[in-house]
Amino acid sequence: xxxxxxxQGKVSLAVRQxxxxxxLRWVGDVDQLTVSFASRSQMKQQxxxxxxxxxxxxxxxxxxxxxxxxxxxxxxxIALAVFGQSxxxxxxxAKETLPMGLVSGGRYALQQVNLWDVVIPGxxxxxxxxxxxxxxxxxxxxxxxxxxxxxxxxxxxxxTIPFLTNKPLELMLRYEAVNLAEDMSPVLVExxxxxxxxxxxxxxINNATTLSSFELxxxxxxxxxxxANDLFGxxxxxxxSRPITHSSQGELTPVITTGxxxxxxxxxxxxxxx
Numbered sequence: 001x002x003x004x005x006x007x008q009g010k011v012s013l014a015v016r017q018x019x020x021x022x023x024l025r026w027v028g029d030v031d032q033l034t035v036s037f038a039s040r041s042q043m044k045q046q047x048x049x050x051x052x053x054x055x056x057x058x059x060x061x062x063x064x065x066x067x068x069x070x071x072x073x074x075x076x077x078i079a080l081a082v083f084g085q086s087x088x089x090x091x092x093x094a095k096e097t098l099p100m101g102l103v104s105g106g107r108y109a110l111q112q113v114n115l116w117d118v119v120i121p122g123x124x125x126x127x128x129x130x131x132x133x134x135x136x137x138x139x140x141x142x143x144x145x146x147x148x149x150x151x152x153x154x155x156x157x158x159x160t161i162p163f164l165t166n167k168p169l170e171l172m173l174r175y176e177a178v179n180l181a182e183d184m185s186p187v188l189v190e191x192x193x194x195x196x197x198x199x200x201x202x203x204x205i206n207n208a209t210t211l212s213s214f215e216l217x218x219x220x221x222x223x224x225x226x227x228a229n230d231l232f233g234x235x236x237x238x239x240x241s242r243p244i245t246h247s248s249q250g251e252l253t254p255v256i257t258t259g260x261x262x263x264x265x266x267x268x269x270x271x272x273x274x
Contacts (some may be wrong), residue, residue, distance in 0.1 A: 121149075123145060
């Protein structure tokens, strides 16, 4: 292997509970995923012949961040981006009383969308008003003589994500990749505990030749529920899988087989580092 890397794969997120993540959710199309690191340090200094020299370097702070560019505008991803919660509404009937002052040519928004069976007592559709059932907007064609008016309708279910109503979730990120530069060899990256910032922007109208996307940035936090060992660490890990060979299978063969008192056979395998 020449150890080049050109990765493609699946990014999944899981809501964390103490010690273990929950169900891994594939987030869809992500065209950029970057993990970055930073550290701060202090120097111990010593003067010799009037010149100050750095003699020791002490790391005082270290941090890890991750950024990702999302192309999939799923309800779960949007909720993640805007600190909201995706709420699935069911079909039901409703009525709304509109404020006074409706005028001919005016356009007014109802609270719901995806409407049917719209009725306004005392008014005739197509003569007194028009309704856009997809977006729940009412256009007044003739100024109603009697106001306020009440709109009766039914609406279908949908997904609603209000903005900035939730605190950010603690998540685990798992990137299951294949290295296209090395014969599709598998590479795993895990970040055990992170919190996303709210997105800077949702790109809703653009004149570019690419699909809209949004970027999310997160701080990776120390996971103190994990042991601070060298194999897994407490922030995350990068795992390069090696092919399964006869040699690797042989690593699981017993290294010691002894007879114990009473005739019991004890077989010892290599210690599991986990």
